[in-house]
Amino acid sequence: MDSMTIIAVASIAIAGLTTGFGCMGPAFAEGRAVATALSSLAQQPDASATITRTLFVGLAMIESTAIYCFVISMILIFANPFWNHAIANLAGK
């Protein structure tokens, strides 16, 4: 395998792994957050406005970790710096 193939294989495999594992943690966390918010909504319906607002902000915070992983896999696939470097090297030869 030449260096291009290695870079391509590594980038694609790691992109999939990044999104896969990166979505797992936030999924668990969001599930727990929503479950807790629902039970507190059932206990205190009066505080629904505060609970919902805090829940949304918290969910966005949690979700952003998954989004970071997604952005990294998108960079690996569509704007890979190592790939561009290898292509520039190849063109220079």
Add this chain to the structure above:
Amino acid sequence: MRLSADAWVFWQQGFAKLNATIAFTWVLMAVLVFGAWLITRRFTSEHRRSRWQNLVEIVVTGILQQIEQVGLREPRKYLGFLGTLFLFVAAANLFTIVPGYEPPTGSLSTTLALALCTFVAVPFYGLRDRGLRGYLKSYIEPTVLMLPFNIISEISRTLAMAVRLFGNMMSGAMIVAILLTITPFIFPIVMTALGLLTGMVQAYIFSILGAVYLAAATHSDTAQPAPTPGRDSAS
């Protein structure tokens, strides 16, 4: 497939470049400003008012309420900044129903610019409300040991805000583009509808986070505990 609207260039001459992000931002600004001018020039305080005036009043009072609930005591002072953030991001995300439009918030340059506005606004309002000593004291709030962490959190939360909005909008466009190649008819529409919801939620989150950071910076006394979720969390 483009990663963002930045790669879609209309016109280029040397260093100056007019890409889709800038063009659509200008269109949005024109629509917002012209629409606001069109509506507000016929404002009345009588009982019979136009439905557009009702709409604007609902939006403005809603934003004011939300700002006040976060813990900022004089919401009118922050209405200009936070309301603009919300309206711009919401309009940018809602315009995705227009065919051929690419949301400028799907480009990291736009979202980073918006986040930098918040980054500048926090010390601005903090200095105005608490003075130099009071504001600088907020950096060493629990102990002096926390100073580097407070500074890091200030920078990283700005970056997090930018990447969050960018990632959400970019992933929405990307998923629609991928689905178009797999299942052309029904699912892209469903995902676009979901993207509208995500866009509104992200606009809300973006402005609420800005309000939370402002509230954390401008609180002169800790007598009134404000609901500030994730005040110094990094992401």
